[in-house]
Amino acid sequence: MVEIYNGGLPVEEIFSKWYRLKWGGMLLTFTGIVRDDGGVEGLSFDIYEPMLNKWFSKWEDRVLMAHSQGNVYVGETSFMCGIYSKHREFKLIEEFVEDFKATAPIWKYDLISDKRIFAENRSKKLPNAGILV
Amino acid sequence: MERVKLKVLIKFLGPVAREDLEVKVENSEELKNIIKSNLDKKWLDVVAIAINDNIVSNLNNIKDGDVITILPPVCGG
Numbered sequence: 001m002v003e004i005y006n007g008g009l010p011v012e013e014i015f016s017k018w019y020r021l022k023w024g025g026m027l028l029t030f031t032g033i034v035r036d037d038g039g040v041e042g043l044s045f046d047i048y049e050p051m052l053n054k055w056f057s058k059w060e061d062r063v064l065m066a067h068s069q070g071n072v073y074v075g076e077t078s079f080m081c082g083i084y085s086k087h088r089e090f091k092l093i094e095e096f097v098e099d100f101k102a103t104a105p106i107w108k109y110d111l112i113s114d115k116r117i118f119a120e121n122r123s124k125k126l127p128n129a130g131i132l133v
Numbered sequence: 134m135e136r137v138k139l140k141v142l143i144k145f146l147g148p149v150a151r152e153d154l155e156v157k158v159e160n161s162e163e164l165k166n167i168i169k170s171n172l173d174k175k176w177l178d179v180v181a182i183a184i185n186d187n188i189v190s191n192l193n194n195i196k197d198g199d200v201i202t203i204l205p206p207v208c209g210g
Contacts, residue, residue: 032210045209046147048202051186067209079210097210106209107147118148123206126181128190132169133178 002056003066004047008034008076014066018082021064025086028093032079034072041111042073043119048105055104062089063096071111103127139197143168147205149176161192168203180205 003014011031019027034043047069056065064082072078081096083089102124109116138157141164145151149172158164169177181188183202184195195201 046150048146048204051183051202051204054186100209102207104207104209105146105204106207107205108208108210109148118205119208120148120206123208125179125206126188126204128188129181129204129206130178131182131189131191132165132172132180 001060002049002052003064004049005066005068006070007068008072009066009068009078009080011077011080014080018064018084022084025084026088027082027084028089029080029082030093030097031077033077034074036074037110039112040074041114042071042076043078044071044109044111044116045069045078046107046109051105059096059099062092065100067106073111139195139199141195141197141199141201143171143201143203145171145203147207149173149180149203149205158195161195164192164195164201168201172203176205 015029045068047067062083066080068078081093083093103126108119108122110119136159138159140155140157143154143156154171156167158167181204182192183189183204184199186202
């Protein structure tokens with residue numbers, strides 16, 4: 001299951017929890033921090049949890065993941081993933097993040113003057129998009 | 134003979150969010166038209182559709198009780 005939080009992620013808490021899950025080998029984590037991007041106050045997210053967990057089930061024996069819903073302001077963290085393994089897994093984390101970006105049912109908005117503006121240009125069509133046409 | 138109507142629930146997610154629609158339709162063409170009439174035109178060629186949380190490549194096999202989800206382009210992280 002993906003760990004979902006309202007607002008910014010409690011990074012230290014999540015990290016220390018993941019760190020204590022297993023012993024030995026390595027824990028590789030990726031932390032996505034909201035950047036100051038041309039007048040944007042932050043980001044906001046909608047998540048469709050049933051499909052997110054369905055998608056994540058093919059990863060969850062190898063990957064840990066936490067994500068925010070609602071508003072996350074500049075400097076706060078909206079996304080964390082981690083891989084626990086005996087050896088380094090740089091390729092796996094890359095593959096995971098690529099698949100996450102392309103298919104996880106999450107919608108992103110820029111927060112500008114407290115309004116949510118859908119991040120249309122950064123969003124990717126899901127497989128089989130366009131069947132209504 | 135009275136035609137069989139299928140009751141389905143339509144959920145609109147993310148930037149197209151609105152209240153769920155519970156509708157009775159005879160076939161997939163009718164369902165498609167209802168979805169289209171509840172979406173701004175600009176979304177038509179970019180949304181994907183899931184039936185019971187599985188993305189589908191057509192709406193031909195709808196059944197009574199199905200949940201239809203309208204999924205705009207995504208961007209997590």
